[in-house]
Every structure is written in structure tokens, then in C-alpha cells.
Amino acid sequence: VAAASGGLVAYADSGSDAAVEQPQLPPRKKVVVLGTGWGGTTFLRNLDSRLYDVQVISPRNYFAFTPLLPSVTSGTVEPRSIVEPIRRVLEKKGGEIKFWEAECFKIDPQSKKIHCRSNVGTSLEGNGEFLVDYDYLVVAVGARTNTFNTPGVVENCHFLKEVEDAQKIRRSVMDCFERASLPFLNEEERKKNLHFVVVGGGPTGVEFAASLHDFVTEDLSKLYPSIQHLVKISLIEAADHILTMFDKRITNFAEDKFGRDGIDVKTGYKVVKVSKDDITMQNPATGDISVPYGMAVWSTGIGTRPFVVEFMKQIGQANRRVLATDEWLRVRECDGVYAIGDCATINQRKVMEDISEIFRVADKDKSGTLTVKEIQDILDDIYVRYPQVQLYLKSKQMNGIADLVRSAKGDAEKESVELNIEEFKKALSLVDSQVKFLPATAQVASQQGQYLARCFNKMKDAEENPEGPIRIRGEGRHRFRPFRYRHLGQFAPLGGEQTAAQLPGDWISIGHSSQWLWYSVYATKQISWRTRMLVVSDWTRRFIFGRDSSC
Ligand code: FAD
Numbered sequence: 220v221a222a223a224s225g226g227l228v229a230y231a232d233s234g235s236d237a238a239v240e241q242p243q244l245p246p247r248k249k250v251v252v253l254g255t256g257w258g259g260t261t262f263l264r265n266l267d268s269r270l271y272d273v274q275v276i277s278p279r280n281y282f283a284f285t286p287l288l289p290s291v292t293s294g295t296v297e298p299r300s301i302v303e304p305i306r307r308v309l310e311k312k313g314g315e316i317k318f319w320e321a322e323c324f325k326i327d328p329q330s331k332k333i334h335c336r337s338n339v340g341t342s343l344e345g346n347g348e349f350l351v352d353y354d355y356l357v358v359a360v361g362a363r364t365n366t367f368n369t370p371g372v373v374e375n376c377h378f379l380k381e382v383e384d385a386q387k388i389r390r391s392v393m394d395c396f397e398r399a400s401l402p403f404l405n406e407e408e409r410k411k412n413l414h415f416v417v418v419g420g421g422p423t424g425v426e427f428a429a430s431l432h433d434f435v436t437e438d439l440s441k442l443y444p445s446i447q448h449l450v451k452i453s454l455i456e457a458a459d460h461i462l463t464m465f466d467k468r469i470t471n472f473a474e475d476k477f478g479r480d481g482i483d484v485k486t487g488y489k490v491v492k493v494s495k496d497d498i499t500m501q502n503p504a505t506g507d508i509s510v511p512y513g514m515a516v517w518s519t520g521i522g523t524r525p526f527v528v529e530f531m532k533q534i535g536q537a538n539r540r541v542l543a544t545d546e547w548l549r550v551r552e553c554d555g556v557y558a559i560g561d562c563a564t565i566n567q568r569k570v571m572e573d574i575s576e577i578f579r580v581a582d583k584d585k586s587g588t589l590t591v592k593e594i595q596d597i598l599d600d601i602y603v604r605y606p607q608v609q610l611y612l613k614s615k616q617m618n619g620i621a622d623l624v625r626s627a628k629g630d631a632e633k634e635s636v637e638l639n640i641e642e643f644k645k646a647l648s649l650v651d652s653q654v655k656f657l658p659a660t661a662q663v664a665s666q667q668g669q670y671l672a673r674c675f676n677k678m679k680d681a682e683e684n685p686e687g688p689i690r691i692r693g694e695g696r697h698r699f700r701p702f703r704y705r706h707l708g709q710f711a712p713l714g715g716e717q718t719a720a721q722l723p724g725d726w727i728s729i730g731h732s733s734q735w736l737w738y739s740v741y742a743t744k745q746i747s748w749r750t751r752m753l754v755v756s757d758w759t760r761r762f763i764f765g766r767d768s769s770c
């Protein structure tokens with residue numbers, strides 16, 4: 220550790236280490252990546268690391284395959300099967316990328332430096348803090364769990380975000396069963412210990428409740444026959460339904476299935492306080508109710524990390540909840556800083572903000588009116604820059620802009636119509652209602668990481684050749700198309716070898732066949748052959764021997 224710290228200090232001081240390695244070449248630009256989760260790791264895997272001097276900083280020296288975390292809580296999959304050491308990922312890139320296990324606690328965009336603190340222990344000289352300069356900074360630090368400042372949550376509930384969380388939950392489930400088995404407990408106390416509460420009916424909460432139910436009914440009931448009838452699982456959700464981000468059919472199926480399984484789904488209840496022994500929740504009809512519990516898992520959504528909140532204050536985003544980027548994933552007003560994944564959100568440019576500019580560009584003959592042809596000529600640029608236009612046309616079942624123009628003018632008029640600026644504004648006045656925020660998922664984070672790496676790989680080319688395809692706004696011409704998300708579908712595992720899948724085009728499939736689809740997709744998506752082998756063998760072991768209940 221001491222040697223490593225010496226290296227870090229020397230590195231931070233010298234600052235020009237690329238020039239030392241390759242004296243004849245101009246120093247490469249410094250890219251610093253914060254985070255080794257879905258966004259950061261995908262960026263690194265796709266980056267041409269010969270082009271830059273790359274440094275990676277993260278408090279975790281591994282990547283974790285989060286979609287399988289709920290499986291770790293029940294022992295279906297082992298923790299080591301879903302993590303890949305980041306140094307192994309980097310080694311495959313030719314070993315040029317440097318990794319520092321540390322946490323960034325401050326970004327200084329003026330001097331282009333970040334402040335970091337090593338978290339590998341107190342044996343470091345000083346306080347383990349160091350500075351790193353960047354030319355380009357990729358912020359991919361993810362989010363933290365949001366407790367909405369509910370009292371007692373941090374002290375008494377488990378979260379399910381990291382591998383350690385999943386391991387702790389598993390141990391805690393086993394502790395509850397062992398405690399409930401002790402000879403001197405009365406029935407009430409046994410029941411309390413075997414009451415498992417899941418707060419939050421989103422995909423993570425639902426999947427965890429389902430996998431806990433499987434673990435209890437398929438494995439633990441055999442090992443604890445005398446107390447198994449006392450087990451209760453409650454799922455508490457403040458909204459009227461669980462899985463609201465999915466199609467109604469999936470929500471209904473899930474609620475029915477949980478009902479049949481005996482999972483107590485409490486919708487319309489908001490948890491307001493958690494103490495060591497009770498959970499207090501609120502419902503307009505019943506008022507406050509308190510229930511004793513043995514273990515609780517809190518899974519109600521995500522919030523922004525404190526150092527990112529500080530950074531947002533510095534760059535004039537104090538009034539926002541999430542760090543905003545433009546459609547090229549650049550943090551606004553902040554040269555060289557990019558943000559991807561759960562820590563950021565794309566601020567999609569609104570058509571109505573640029574409408575005069577669009578009109579001016581489209582009106583080639585400067586007649587003060589637009590013909591359908593004039594609009595059509597710049598349509599591709601509009602679609603790329605403002606994807607909401609296409610979504611709007613689709614939602615209104617319109618085939619093209621001509622329909623929109625006609626609807627603005629009234630149906631009587633035909634192809635020859637021309638729109639003045641007011642009519643053009645009216646025609647497009649509703650398109651911005653189709654602007655969508657992207658969900659906080661691994662799918663979004665990894666697509667953004669891949670997109671950004673491709674931009675970086677072509678950056679030099681773009682600087683020498685800035686003319687790009689998108690030139691509607693006067694803000695500058697872009698070499699690259701904006702980031703475009705491709706939704707590949709989403710799964711909701713519901714236990715008992717049944718999964719709901721919502722695939723593109725609103726194709727819904729629920730049941731055992733989608734469970735097999737789930738197995739094959741998650742086997743394919745593994746980051747390496749090593750983890751793929753481990754995960755598949757964990758699944759096989761579970762099929763043959765059941766889940767392991769020792770901790
Ligand atoms: P993360 O993957 O969270 O990575 C953040 C990284 O930043 C980590 O390496 C962290 O250590 C590091 N970091 C944190 N603080 C600092 C700091 N101060 N300085 C430097 N580095 C820092 N998505 C799906 O699409 N499908 C699923 O089935 C799915 N299931 C999920 C199940 C669970 C239980 C959970 C918790 C999430 C699930 N998700 C799923 C969501 C998905 O995991 C996230 O959307 C995704 O991880 C976001 O990627 P990210 O890179 O933004 O953040």
C-alpha cells in the first residue's frame with residue numbers, strides 16, 4: 220500500500236507521464252473516467268486507449284453485473300460470479316489504462332482537476348488525498364439510494380445496490396430464520412422475525428420479493444419445517460400499482476401472482492418511519508399503522524450523490540435534481556466534461572425553443588413562408604436533432620410533415636400550402652410533449668458508454684473536420700449524431716420460474732418461456748467468459764441441489 224501511495228503522489232506531482240513514456244510524440248490528451256459500473260466499464264471497453272492517456276478512478280475495483288444482484292440475495296448465484304475485476308478488463312486493452320482505487324469528492328472544472336481520496340486504508344501517508352488533471356472527464360458515478368429522508372431507514376433497512384448489500388441481505392434472512400427457531404421465543408416473536416418487508420414496488424423490489432419467496436418455499440421450508448407457516452413477505456408501494464413502468468398486463472399479472480403466492484402487496488401505502496422493531500406506514504383511509512418486522516429492504520428509487528450535487532451548484536445547475544447534459548452527453552457550460560448513466564439525464568432540446576431558427580434555416584428562398592417541400596428538405600436534420608417530432612407524428616398516426624402542415628391549415632387545403640411563422644409554430648406546438656426521459660437502467664448506461672467511446676475514438680477526426688450532419692441550430696456544427704437510445708426490452712422476474720418480458724413494439728410475453736429467454740439474455744450479456752461460466756454453473760447447481768442456505 221505504501222508503495223502504491225508513493226506512486227500516486229509521484230504521479231500527481233509529475234503530471235506529464237505520457238511525455239516520459241513516448242518522448243517523440245506530443246502528449247496524449249488525458250481522459251479521466253469516474254466509476255467502474257455499467258457506464259464507465261462499457262466506455263472503457265469500447266475506447267481506443269492508444270489515442271488517450273486514460274485514468275480510471277473508482278472506489279470499487281470491479282464491475283458488478285447488477286441485474287443478478289437479486290439472485291445473490293437468495294444464493295441462486297454466488298457473489299463472485301457476477302463481478303469482474305476492473306484490472307482484468309483493462310489488461311485486455313493492452314495494459315495502458317491506469318486505475319486508482321479511490322473516490323472522487325470534488326470536481327474543479329475551472330482548473331480541470333479532480334480531488335480524490337483513496338479508500339484502501341489508513342496506512343497511507345497523509346490523508347490519502349490526491350489531485351488528478353484531465354482534459355476530458357467522463358462522470359459515470361451512478362446514483363445513491365434515495366430514502367426521501369424517511370426517519371430510521373438508513374439505520375434499520377437494507378439497500379440493494381452493491382454486491383455487499385446482497386450478501387448482507389442473504390445473511391440477514393438466514394439470521395431471521397435461526398432467530399425464529401430459538402427455543403425460548405413465543406409465537407408473536409417468531410412471527411415478527413419471519414416478517415420480511417420490501418419497500419418499493421419497482422423492478423428491483425418486485426424481483427427481490429419474488430426471489431425471497433422462491434428461496435423460502437423451495438429451500439428454507441424444508442430446513443425449517445416447524446416455523447415455515449409463520450413466514451410473511453410484504454411488499455409496500457406508495458402508488459396504486461406495482462411495476463408501473465411496465466405494461467398494464469404485466470402489472471396485473473404480477474399483482475395476481477403475488478396474491479396467489481401469499482405475498483402481501485400493500486399499494487397506496489407510504490412508509491413514514493422505520494424503527495428497530497416496527498415499520499410505520501400511512502394510507503389516507505387507515506391513517507398510520509405500525510407493523511413489527513424481522514428484516515426490511517428499502518428500494519424506492521435513486522438520488523444524486525452529494526459531490527455531484529456540489530458540482531451542479533458550481534456550474535449553475537443548483538435548481539436541478541439530476542446533472543443535465545446535452546444530447547451529445549456533454550455537461551452544459553463545462554468544457555470537456557461528459558456524464559453518462561444514472562448520475563445524469565439528457566436535456567432534450569425543445570423544438571419550440573428553436574422554432575424561429577428552424578424556420579429561418581428552412582426558408583431557403585427567404586420568402587417568409589415555408590412550403591411543404593422546404594420543410595421536407597430539412598426534415599432529416601430535424602428528426603435527428605429533435606426525435607420528439609417523429610414520435611409525435613407516430614403518436615398521431617401521421618405519415619409525414621405534410622399531414623401536420625395540413626392539420627395546421629385546416630383539411631381543405633392541399634399540397635400547395637405555405638405556412639408563415641405563426642402557423643409553423645402552431646403546427647409544431649405540441650411535439651415537445653413527446654420528449655422522454657430515459658430510465659435509470661444498465662441498458663441506457665451501457666449504450667451511452669458505447670456511444671461516447673465511439674465519439675472519443677473519432678474526436679481527432681472531428682476536430683480537423685468539424686462540418687457535421689446536424690446544422691439546424693447556430694450553436695455550432697456537430698460531427699456526431701446525438702445519442703439515440705434503442706430500447707431492447709425489459710424483464711420482470713416474478714418467481715417460480717416465471718418472468719414477464721416487455722419487448723420492443725410492446726410485445727408482451729409472460730411465463731416459463733420468458734424465463735428461458737431471461738436466462739439466455741443474461742448469460743449472453745455477461746462481461747467475460749469467466750463470469751458467464753460461473754453464472755451458468757450456479758444456475759445448474761441450483762437446479763440440481765437447490766440453493767445453499769449456509770452463510
Ligand atoms: P453504476 O453501475 O452504479 O456505477 C457507478 C460506479 O461509480 C461504481 O463503480 C461506483 O463504485 C463508482 N463511484 C461511486 N461514487 C464514486 C466517486 N465518488 N468517485 C468515483 N467513482 C464513484 N438495469 C437494467 O437495465 N436491467 C436490470 O435488470 C437491472 N437490474 C438491477 C437490479 C438491481 C438490484 C440494481 C441496483 C440495479 C439494476 N439495474 C438494472 C440498474 C442498473 O444497475 C443501473 O442503471 C446501472 O448500474 C447504471 O450504471 P452507471 O454506470 O450509471 O452506475
Ligand code: MG
Nearest residue numbers: 256258259359
Ligand atoms: Mg459507471
Ligand code: MG
Nearest residue numbers: 256257283285
Ligand atoms: Mg454497475
Ligand code: MG
Nearest residue numbers: 560561563564
Ligand atoms: Mg441517466
Ligand code: MG
Nearest residue numbers: 582586588589
Ligand atoms: Mg419559403
